[in-house]
Amino acid sequence: MVNYSELKKHEDLLQICGKCGDCGTSGTQISTAKRHVSEPCPIKNVMGFEAYDARGRILIMKTLVDNNFKIDDSFLNWAYSCTQCGSCRETCLAIEGGIDTPLLIEALRQDLVDNEFKIEKHDRILESIRKNQNPYGEPKATRFKFLNGEAKRDEAEYVLYLGCTSSYRQQNIAISTIKLLDSLDVNYRILKDEPCCGSILKRYGYRDAFQHLAEENLKYLKEEKTKKIIFPCAGCYRTYKSDYEDFNTTDIEFLHLTEFLEDYFTTHPVGFKLKTHKKITYHDPCHLGRHSGVYEAPRVLLRNIENSTFIELDTLRNYSHCCGAGGGVKSSNSELAVQVASNRNMEALDKSIDILISACPFCERNLKDGIPENANGYQINDISEILCETYQKDLSSQVLDQSGSESKICQNYMEFLGQYPEIFSDLITGSDMDFAIYDSFEDFEDETPMDIFHVYRTDDGIQIHSGKADDADLELALSKEAVAKLIQMNSKNDYASLFGDFYNEPDIDEGWIDFLLHKRTKTLINMGYGKFAEAAGILEDEDEVA
Amino acid sequence: MTIVELNGKLGLELGKIVGEKNVSSERFVLISYSEDASPFEGNLPQIVVRPNNAHEVSRIMEFAYERDIPVIPVGGRSSINGSTIPRVSGIIMIDMTRMRDIIEINEDIMTVTVQSGITWSELIHRLKEKGYKLGFRGPYGGNAGTIGGSLSANSIGCGASSHGGACDNITGLEVVLSTGEIINTGSNWRIKTSKFEGSYARYCTFNDMSGIFLGDHGSLGIKTKATLKIFPLPKGEAYSDFGFSSIEQAVKAFHEIQSNHLVEEAVMLGDTNSIDLLASSYRSTFKNIECILAVIIEEPNEEIAQQKKEMCEKIVRKYGGKSIGMFLSKAHWLNMFNLVQSLFEEGFWYNTCHIRPISTLPQLIEGFHHLANKYELKKNGFNWIISALGVDHCFTSGWITIFMKDRSNKEITYEVWDELRELEMELDGVPYWTGKLWEPYALKRVNPSFYKTLKQLKKTLDPKNIINPLTFGL
Structure with a gap:
């Protein structure tokens, strides 16, 4: 009898699935809202059968927990056929953030490993990481051989963490990253004993080995007095930033190369x-x-x-x-x-x-x-x-000045909203909404705004940033005609009244406002967007107006 | 040859028809096909097969017919009535979702002909790219739900207020019979001479042969193609939410709007619990509202859309309702197939979807509230939603769903669920789909002569009773 103790910890997640099938839908786009979901499960798209999408996987895991059927090689291959990409989770609307099927698959794999159902190759990889600090079976000593002894070792503000794959297989990435950082005169160094992050162990379900490695790695980084790490490898970055979170007591800042560069170019x-x-x-x-x-x-x-x-x-x-x-x-x-x-x-x-x-x-x-x-x-x-x-x-004569890239009308709108933070006072801290300004309704249909900025609700006010939010709650879409009129308003109440008119009585020529919801309506209301809509003049009780 | 003897050879033989990659009898694969979106359980299929066209379906049926092997055709399996769950063991499950081609968009006769495994969401988007819309847009599970599945289950959902349910919107079918023969219905009854791929008229020349297979829950034949009506995309749209202080007021307005055929969709939230569940801040923003009616209007131009919106407003005011913006109706329409999912966190859903005259809603809601009190649903951690959708010509699909959060309350759930379905049938309701959800309630009320005729029809079309056996108790 196999003990599914890890999977059982997530029984609530298994039970909450309403089996709607969105996560494996063959549709081109889910729903009529502008969610760019299309055939969300990359594995089902190849394998075809329901067993390979999240709905099928959840039903299989639920059956395992309830009825404990026999595990064979074919089942093991199935268990390791999920990329844990999380596309199903994004698609799922059963709970905010979606049912975390990658987490469930990881729990299943942990149970399989704990019950000695292992794939031989995975064990070899585990041994290689233990022995060589890389999953590729390559000698530890040759990790940076391709750098011909030119790795920077002097104390520096940043550590450049190349990762096993860029060091042993995709050396082109390591070399171009180093060349780029050198060209930009970035003050960095490479760790002499850079370890394997252990990402693959976590994905395979080797929970204990992963935890041990994570603790060792963090200890090493602490000894090296590391403060900031740049990762060209997205896998290492995610592992350090998210998967180590439970063991990490350091205050090391983890940055993906792209995050570092975006920030760097605002001052260089x-x-x-x-x-x-x-x-x-x-x-x-x-x-x-x-x-x-x-x-x-x-x-x-x-x-x-x-x-x-x-x-x-x-x-x-x-x-x-x-x-x-x-x-x-x-x-x-x-x-x-x-x-x-x-x-x-x-x-x-x-x-x-x-x-x-x-x-x-x-x-x-x-x-x-x-x-x-x-x-x-x-x-x-x-x-x-x-x-x-x-x-x-x-x-290279100019730094990345995103605020300068917006149209005058957009800059004026950002400035205007900055004067009225109370418009956003009903939203909970952490709310983040995109404001997209459109040249025409056709552009709105095509999702090509002329300008976009986002308003982030902080504990004590708002921050207005250029560009799209990484994880916006919704997009507030406005025609440029609407914005031109809104910024002429002299009070919050006048603004709300006109705002409500543009939403409730949209006019292609005079001005219009629309919403694209990126989170569930129920969630948005709970985040205060219902009250926000009220304050913004979208929802108004005519009895009270009268 | 018995099923047991066939077990080893079945995959091989079916693999010859559809390709070995499209056949599986792996246990984990069978489990993944063992349920739909309902709470019902059933038998595992013996094997799952994924054909690509009507010819392959025909060969599968010939194979099954010769050997008396039962089959069950399934689409996206997002149904909430248990009709896609095998009732017998040893069944071949035919997963139709590989059959998803659009065969023809015919702008002359304004139809689209599709393979039946295409999903509603994909078809909507493909048509939109060409400037067209469907009438009925699909059930609320239309992301995964297929055209074939909806025509079998007689789905009602998006766009039904104006266009009726799924079956009201087709002009013809291609069906594979139990013997493997393929027939075409509607104006396509002739030996193929027409330039049109799809049927342009459902009712012509002979009996309505399409109707025999519509709503059959996949028990009389396997629908492989369908031709559906299409319409130009609207150039005028309007949305309105209306609040009412009583269900009686709301129902009067709802009936008048529906009987005047003013809207693409009219949907009502039937009590304060339902409002709080979906729009928690509304009752503090809008004073004295007990239920909400949301309407969506789609017309060839803005002027007509606005006129119809004004007509709806006038009707609402006549019955004491008030306008409460348009956020809900717009969110409802734009999130067409993502409406129910956000309720899953309330617990597993025990639905009782059925149809009824609009005027009977207040009595039903009162009856349900009585049950809710009797079983102390709130106290026991249950939640519920009462919703009603206008359906052409002039009735409603009532949607009372109970959400069971605490699984230890299963006994109460089944008691309430049972009593509610009995009540709904007693108060002039009729299930639009059947499946395991409604079958016991329907069969004990069915007129014997009607049922005898249904039995004879089944025997004629499926003499060996191999297609989805035991459906409708047959």
Whole structure:
């Protein structure tokens, strides 16, 4: 009898699934709202059967807990066929944030390992990490051989943590990251005994081995007096930032390379230019996007590359399709991983993309493995490579000044809202809403705003930031005509009255306001958006007005 | 050959028809197909097969017919009535979701012909790209729900106030019979000579053959294609939410709006508990509201849409209601297939969806409140929602769902659930779909002559009773 003690800890999650099937839907887009969900489970998209999407997996796990059926090799292969990408979780509306199927799969794998149902290859990887500090069976001593003894070791503000994959397999990423940071005169060093982060152990279900490694790694970083770490690897970054959270008592700041660069270029001159014009796109790595909430930083950087056109894929940000490598699938079932990657590449090829850029060595490698045969000239790059290749010092006269990139009307609106923080006083701390200004209603339909900024509710007021929020509660869409009139108002009440009119009596020419909800209506109301709507003049009891 | 003897060979034989990758009898795969979105349980299928076209379905049926093997066709399995759960052992489950092509958008006869495994959400988006909409848009589970599934289960949902349910919106079908023969209904009854792929008229020449297979819960044949009506996308839209201080007022306004055919959708939240559940701040913002009616209007231009909105407002005021903005109706419409999911956290859902005359709603709601008091539902940690949707021509689909948060209360849940369904049938309600949800309640009330005719129909079309056996007790 197998003991599913880990899975049982999450029985509530298993029970809350209403079996609606959204997580495995074959639909092109879920619902009529503008959620860019499309066939959300990358594994079901290849395997076809219900068992491979979250609804099927949850039902199977529920049955396991209740009835404990026999485990065989075929079942083990199934258990390790989930990339834990989290796309199903984003799609799911049963609870805010969605049912965490990656967590459930991890619990199942822990139970399987605890009950000695193991895959031999996984054990070999565990041994390699213990012995060599990398999962690839490579000698520990050769980790930085490719740097020819030139790794910077002197005390520095930042540690550059290259990770096992960039050190042993995708060395192109390590080299371009180093070159880029050197070009920018960043004060960094590389740890002499950089350890494996252990991400793969956690995904395989080796809970105890992972925890032990995490504690050892944090101890080592503390001894090294590390304060800030830059990760070019999205996997290492997520592992340190999120998966170590339960054991981490340090105050080390973990930054993905893209986060570091976005911040760096707000105070240092920036300049990137491609030699010939290319259509580029960005593939959100699951480790960086869905699991860490970093969506905007890479996009801000890529949009700054001159001589390129940045095009979004149809599934993007939190609804982005996985490359297929995650959750140990690349090492457990490489053929499946490559088929998933091929599907993702087809999405880019359908848009005639020249270069698909990611920010994770696993994505880069697997997407390269999955390039379809007829994809002439199509290229996959890591973001460090494209930035390194296109960086031009002579173009670097200005820092990233996003506030300057907005239209005058947008700047005026941001300034106007700054004067009336009480408009947002009913929202709970942490609320974050995008304000998108549209040139026309057609642009709203096409989701191409002329300007976008977001208002973040703090404990004691609001912060207004340029650009889209990483995880906005909703988008407030306004026509430029509406904004032009709203900013003329001289009081909060006049503003609310006009705002309500634009929403309740929209007019294409005179002005209109609309909403795109990114969270569940019920959740938004609980966050105070109902009261916000009341204060903004959208909801008004006519009896009281009378 | 018996099923047991066939066990080893079944996968191989079916694999020859659909390709081995599209057949599975792995235990974990069978488990994943063993339930739908209802609380019901049933038998595991013996094998799951995923055909790609009507020809493959036909060959599967020939194979099953020759060997007396039962089959069950399923779509997205988002149904909440238990109709896609196998009632017998040894069944071949035919997962139709690989059959998802749009065969033809015919702008001449304004129809779309699709393979029956396409989901409502995909079809809506594909049509929108071409400037068209469907009439009935799908059940509330339309992200995963398929056209074929809805036509089998007679779904009612989005757009039903104006266009009726799923079955009201088709002009023809392609059906594979139990023997494997393929027939086309509607104007496609002829030997193929027409340039049109789909049927352009449902009622013509002979009896309405489509109707035999509509609402059959996948028990008389396997629908492989369907032709549905399409309409130009609206150029004028309007939304309105109305608050009422009593259910009686609301029902009068609801009836008048529905009988005048003014809206694409009219949906009502039937008590304060339902309002608090979906729109928690509303009762503090809007004083003295006991129920809410939300209407969505879609018209060829803005002027007509606004005129209809004004007509609705006038009707509402006549019955003492008031306008309370348009946030709910807009959110309802824009989140078309994502409405019920946010309620899952209240506990598993025990629904009682059925249809009834609009005028009977107050009596039903009163009856339910009596049950809620009797079983102390609130005290016992239950929640509920009472909703009613206008359905063309002039009735409503009543939606009372109980959410069981505490699983130790299963006994109470089943008692209330049972009493509620009995009450709904006694108060002039009729299930629009049946399945395990309603079958016992329907069968004990069915007219013997009606049932005898149904039995004869089943025997004629499925003489070996291999398609979804035991459905409707047959």
